[in-house]
Amino acid sequence: MSDMSNTETNKLKPTFFRRVLGWGRQLALLILFSMVFSAGLDMWRGKDIPKEELPNISGISLKGESLDIAALSKDQAVLVYFWGTWCPVCNFVSPAVNVMATSYPVVTVAMNSGVDNKMVKYLKHKEYDFEVLNDTSNEIAREWSVQLTPTIMVFKDGELKHYTTGFTSLPGMWWRMLFT
Helix, strand or coil, X not given: CCCCCHHXXXXXXXXXXXXXXXXXXXXXXXXXXXXXXXXXXXXXXXXXXXXXXXXXXXXXXXXXXXXXXXXXXXXXXXXXXXXXXXXXXXXXXXXXXXXXXXXXXXXXXXXXXXXXXXXXXXXXXXXXXXXXXXXXXXXXXHHCCCCCCCEEEEEECCEEEEEEECCCCHHHHHHHHHCC
């Protein structure tokens, strides 16, 4: 038997509030660490992206719209998404990009994903409603040195403000759009 009474034992146990506060601090540190790590990784991955005299991303979308990122980004931030139908990670990122397209200007560049009619069928099947420049020969991707998919860029006033590759979450995209 213990010499301590129940009252003394209860004083030694952390309260529920303190435990939640401890979990909250750990979560905040994890989020901070993730953001710093992600920013460093983005900087390293973006070392080959042109910094000056950026090539323009423009063309006719699969919907028949004339798109010009420099012009679109004059008044607002524009999310540009390089992806491919063949990219397994894009299967997880594309639905989030589709959600972003309901609130923000989004232009996607489909890299080496087939002819236009095949792309239109793919987009309809997946129920994606974002604008697509079909880069069948990877010409746009080569101009931008995009070698990994998915790649997400945010432009404002014709300038590249954010760049990331690999899996990006919906909150990560919103974060980049809001702080541009």
